[in-house]
Amino acid sequence: MSERLVVIGGDAAGMSAASQARRLKSPGELEIVAFERGHFSSYSACGIPYWVGGDVGSRDELIARSPEEHRARAIDLRTRTEVTEIDVERQRVRSRDLESGTEEWTGFDKLVIATGARPLRPPVPGIDAPGVHGVQNLDDGQALIDALSRGEGSGAEGRRAVVIGAGYIGVEMAEALLNRGYGVTVLNRSEQPMATLDPDMGRLVHAAMDGLGIRTVNSAAVTEVLTGPGGRVRAVATDEEEYPADVVVLGTGVRPETALAEEAGLPLGAHGGLLTDLAMRVRGHGNVWAGGDCVEVLDLVSGRMRHVALGTHANKQGQVIGSNVGGDYATFPGVVGTAVSKVCDLEIARTGLREKEAREAGLRFVTVTVESTSRAGYYPGAAPMTVKMLAERRTGRLLGTQIVGREGAAKRVDVAAVALTARMTVEEMTALDLGYAPPFSPVWDPVLVAARKATAAVRAAG
Amino acid sequence: MSERLVVIGGDAAGMSAASQARRLKSPGELEIVAFERGHFSSYSACGIPYWVGGDVGSRDELIARSPEEHRARAIDLRTRTEVTEIDVERQRVRSRDLESGTEEWTGFDKLVIATGARPLRPPVPGIDAPGVHGVQNLDDGQALIDALSRGEGSGAEGRRAVVIGAGYIGVEMAEALLNRGYGVTVLNRSEQPMATLDPDMGRLVHAAMDGLGIRTVNSAAVTEVLTGPGGRVRAVATDEEEYPADVVVLGTGVRPETALAEEAGLPLGAHGGLLTDLAMRVRGHGNVWAGGDCVEVLDLVSGRMRHVALGTHANKQGQVIGSNVGGDYATFPGVVGTAVSKVCDLEIARTGLREKEAREAGLRFVTVTVESTSRAGYYPGAAPMTVKMLAERRTGRLLGTQIVGREGAAKRVDVAAVALTARMTVEEMTALDLGYAPPFSPVWDPVLVAARKATAAVRAAG
Numbered sequence: 001m002s003e004r005l006v007v008i009g010g011d012a013a014g015m016s017a018a019s020q021a022r023r024l025k026s027p028g029e030l031e032i033v034a035f036e037r038g039h040f041s042s043y044s045a046c047g048i049p050y051w052v053g054g055d056v057g058s059r060d061e062l063i064a065r066s067p068e069e070h071r072a073r074a075i076d077l078r079t080r081t082e083v084t085e086i087d088v089e090r091q092r093v094r095s096r097d098l099e100s101g102t103e104e105w106t107g108f109d110k111l112v113i114a115t116g117a118r119p120l121r122p123p124v125p126g127i128d129a130p131g132v133h134g135v136q137n138l139d140d141g142q143a144l145i146d147a148l149s150r151g152e153g154s155g156a157e158g159r160r161a162v163v164i165g166a167g168y169i170g171v172e173m174a175e176a177l178l179n180r181g182y183g184v185t186v187l188n189r190s191e192q193p194m195a196t197l198d199p200d201m202g203r204l205v206h207a208a209m210d211g212l213g214i215r216t217v218n219s220a221a222v223t224e225v226l227t228g229p230g231g232r233v234r235a236v237a238t239d240e241e242e243y244p245a246d247v248v249v250l251g252t253g254v255r256p257e258t259a260l261a262e263e264a265g266l267p268l269g270a271h272g273g274l275l276t277d278l279a280m281r282v283r284g285h286g287n288v289w290a291g292g293d294c295v296e297v298l299d300l301v302s303g304r305m306r307h308v309a310l311g312t313h314a315n316k317q318g319q320v321i322g323s324n325v326g327g328d329y330a331t332f333p334g335v336v337g338t339a340v341s342k343v344c345d346l347e348i349a350r351t352g353l354r355e356k357e358a359r360e361a362g363l364r365f366v367t368v369t370v371e372s373t374s375r376a377g378y379y380p381g382a383a384p385m386t387v388k389m390l391a392e393r394r395t396g397r398l399l400g401t402q403i404v405g406r407e408g409a410a411k412r413v414d415v416a417a418v419a420l421t422a423r424m425t426v427e428e429m430t431a432l433d434l435g436y437a438p439p440f441s442p443v444w445d446p447v448l449v450a451a452r453k454a455t456a457a458v459r460a461a462g
Numbered sequence: 463m464s465e466r467l468v469v470i471g472g473d474a475a476g477m478s479a480a481s482q483a484r485r486l487k488s489p490g491e492l493e494i495v496a497f498e499r500g501h502f503s504s505y506s507a508c509g510i511p512y513w514v515g516g517d518v519g520s521r522d523e524l525i526a527r528s529p530e531e532h533r534a535r536a537i538d539l540r541t542r543t544e545v546t547e548i549d550v551e552r553q554r555v556r557s558r559d560l561e562s563g564t565e566e567w568t569g570f571d572k573l574v575i576a577t578g579a580r581p582l583r584p585p586v587p588g589i590d591a592p593g594v595h596g597v598q599n600l601d602d603g604q605a606l607i608d609a610l611s612r613g614e615g616s617g618a619e620g621r622r623a624v625v626i627g628a629g630y631i632g633v634e635m636a637e638a639l640l641n642r643g644y645g646v647t648v649l650n651r652s653e654q655p656m657a658t659l660d661p662d663m664g665r666l667v668h669a670a671m672d673g674l675g676i677r678t679v680n681s682a683a684v685t686e687v688l689t690g691p692g693g694r695v696r697a698v699a700t701d702e703e704e705y706p707a708d709v710v711v712l713g714t715g716v717r718p719e720t721a722l723a724e725e726a727g728l729p730l731g732a733h734g735g736l737l738t739d740l741a742m743r744v745r746g747h748g749n750v751w752a753g754g755d756c757v758e759v760l761d762l763v764s765g766r767m768r769h770v771a772l773g774t775h776a777n778k779q780g781q782v783i784g785s786n787v788g789g790d791y792a793t794f795p796g797v798v799g800t801a802v803s804k805v806c807d808l809e810i811a812r813t814g815l816r817e818k819e820a821r822e823a824g825l826r827f828v829t830v831t832v833e834s835t836s837r838a839g840y841y842p843g844a845a846p847m848t849v850k851m852l853a854e855r856r857t858g859r860l861l862g863t864q865i866v867g868r869e870g871a872a873k874r875v876d877v878a879a880v881a882l883t884a885r886m887t888v889e890e891m892t893a894l895d896l897g898y899a900p901p902f903s904p905v906w907d908p909v910l911v912a913a914r915k916a917t918a919a920v921r922a923a924g
């Protein structure tokens with residue numbers, strides 16, 4: 001007897017789940033229907049800044065698998081079709097065809113919720129004006145590229161862009177706009193850019209952005225988006241100043257898109273994301289799974305739930321869901337909070353907890369910061385790198401690592417990510433057998449230098 | 463009452479030990495005398511190929527700390543002074559001043575043996591002829607550079623170099639000689655270059671070296687070094703062919719330099735290296751330590767002792783010895799067999815066991831090989847990468863990883879090195895929270911792709 005799997009959301013988590021379930025179950029065993037309200041499927045939202053900036057030539061390069069390709073694998077993917085209600089009890093979803101307006105109910109035996117996240121828009125006047133752009137999906141990206149290509153509103157002083165927010169998306173968009181020839185100002189609510197880093201490490205990012213010609217204004221509270229002729233954006237106002245803008249990009253973070261799930265009575269956590277078990281099954285519901293940007297995940301370091309919108313987690317969670325839906329077994333044990341990014345040639349990475357998070361988790365810790373290089377100091381291209389490490393007092397357990405540097409800095413954080421997963425102490429880390437040759441590392445890898453110093457700090461703190 | 467520490471060997475392990483001991487003990491507490499038969503101290507032997515090739519401008523850049531700098535820190539470093547005998551029972555060493563020929567005995571309370579390794583020279587006629595160069599120490603490097611600068615023996619067809627051996631040193635020297643404008647032939651005893659990789663991965667290296675214009679001859683048994691006018695090298699003969707050579711470089715591996723230790727009755731292992739406990743104390747001897755290229759180390763994956771000549775281990779072991787000698791406490795738990803190298807833009811890495819080693823250790827395993835890229839496929843500069851992974855049958859424990867690729871390939875092996883140390887299974891690895899952003903990785907990092915495939919292979923093998 002054939003079962004039907006319904007998937008809500010046609011991007012990373014949803015379509016990974018559908019594809020993996022399809023690998024395990026034939027169309028005769030499992031019918032798969034997927035709903036996506038946009039035009040596209042399985043695309044890399046993380047790639048949008050590089051498409052906007054011109055590093056990636058076309059939208060289609062960001063699409064890993066088109067709707068047609070999914071359909072060719074017996075996944076009934078319905079694009080431009082929005083799910084408007086989940087009826088958990090009667091095991092059905094209501095959907096609306098966004099072209100025709102037609103609504104219908106579709107029954108399911110198993111349901112996957114992969115509704116993603118929605119960008120936070122500061123609740124200020126003018127935020128919805130033409131010229132203010134989100135970069136959440138491919139349609140957003142296309143709209144921004146079109147606006148940039150038209151060169152709308154450019155004044156005599158050259159084209160000016162304001163980015164609101166200085167997190168990963170904000171700094172990546174700053175680079176993209178710089179690459180497009182814009183003068184870029186980043187308005188940042190926090191004390192330093194990259195609030196996912198400690199302020200001392202964020203300061204390094206700030207200085208580097210300055211060096212690249214990106215102006216960053218910290219502690220900036222946006223009060224209004226000012227419009228000019230035709231209602232188009234002309235400036236962004238904070239409580240202190242006005243910043244002229246031909247285009248405004250929002251990099252203000254996201255929230256889980258869980259309105260449907262909430263209405264259906266499914267369990268949400270403190271960050272607004274769906275709560276699941278380790279198999280990605282929605283808690284208390286045997287036949288409903290959820291994954292991707294709409295769920296909360298366990299932070300393995302702090303032991304708390306958090307919301308992390310990142311394509312790599314969405315893909316893994318989708319894979320896990322698809323395995324379980326397809327009758328196999330897999331789990332997503334949680335995250336350690338790894339994130340990497342770059343602004344031009346500046347590389348930024350973190351994993352584990354930063355100071356504030358460690359304190360909130362009730363942890364006592366020491367911190368150390370070291371300067372090192374990406375290669376042996378005498379090898380051409382050796383670039384400076386700052387590594388900050390947090391270790392628990394007494395136990396010496398690694399709690400977090402932040403790295404700011406140039407080429408070769410960001411992916412070094414992976415060593416710390418694996419060490420966090422394995423709950424290693426910083427002293428254990430000092431003996432790690434990491435790859436060494438002069439073109440790739442100093443004889444003491446920067447992460448090991450930090451671990452050594454952290455070991456001494458743990459001992460000194462008693 | 464002051465004690466005396468005697469150190470034999472003035473490079474990485476010996477001087478790291480001396481320096482760390484000095485940090486912990488004042489000259490009033492601990493006198494430190496170090497003997498080095500060469501002119502230099504604390505230099506990077508691993509950097510010699512890059513100096514020869516011209517990437518590193520001068521010899522002095524390879525010297526981390528000169529004899530004068532050590533002496534300024536109250537370490538009585540005696541260069542050009544060779545230790546000729548260790549008298550363990552009477553706690554003294556005999557040394558000879560290589561300039562004056564004077565011999566003397568120096569007593570010790572504690573002894574550190576850091577005599578390094580010596581290059582293997584194939585026992586064939588002509589191997590000691592002028593024009594045949596080792597690259598073990600700075601004097602060797604200088605002699606080779608001088609020979610290359612004189613352009614000795616260049617024939618009408620341009621300058622030709624033969625490298626004997628295709629391990630790390632061999633391939634690095636091939637690059638260096640290519641950079642110096644030589645036509646390079648590598649004579650390789652094994653089936654494929656880089657015998658520290660499995661043959662299938664070595665084949666990728668072979669193909670890439672071909673592409674770079676480096677000729678590699680596999681299964682080549684060198685029978686004679688042929689000399690011409692003035693007794694200088696003119697060709698290298700194998701059992702099949704003669705290879706004209708203006709210069710010959712030996713990259714045939716090394717053996718622990720333990721003649722002194724053996725004569726002193728200290729315990730040696732099957733590979734000829736000194737055997738120590740985890741604190742790097744020579745087994746059975748309370749006041750004798752050893753570290754660096756002259757010791758054997760525990761392979762944490764196979765459980766066997768092995769000999770690994772690598773500056774990074776020497777530095778760590780020296781640090782551990784210095785801590786223990788200085789009254790603190792540290793251990794060197796062992797290695798997982800990580801090694802990285804490059805030939806021009808080709809990056810080569812391994813960690814853990816290759817197939818042959820796993821079999822010798824009595825392990826049953828599955829292997830998988832995947833092709834991936836260093837960055838998101840759509841991001842500029844995404845370079846192909848091949849990852850091979852070995853996992854134990856039944857348990858799924860990671861046993862080894864080999865990577866061959868371009869930019870961003872080599873240091874990815876660190877993730878596997880940490881996972882090996884933590885004895886992770888490949889299935890546990892699939893959930894690792896590695897850094898993801900399009901400029902740094904595909905959404906599934908190549909190492910995770912391999913771990914996923916290995917997980918399936920473990921399951922299929924039963």
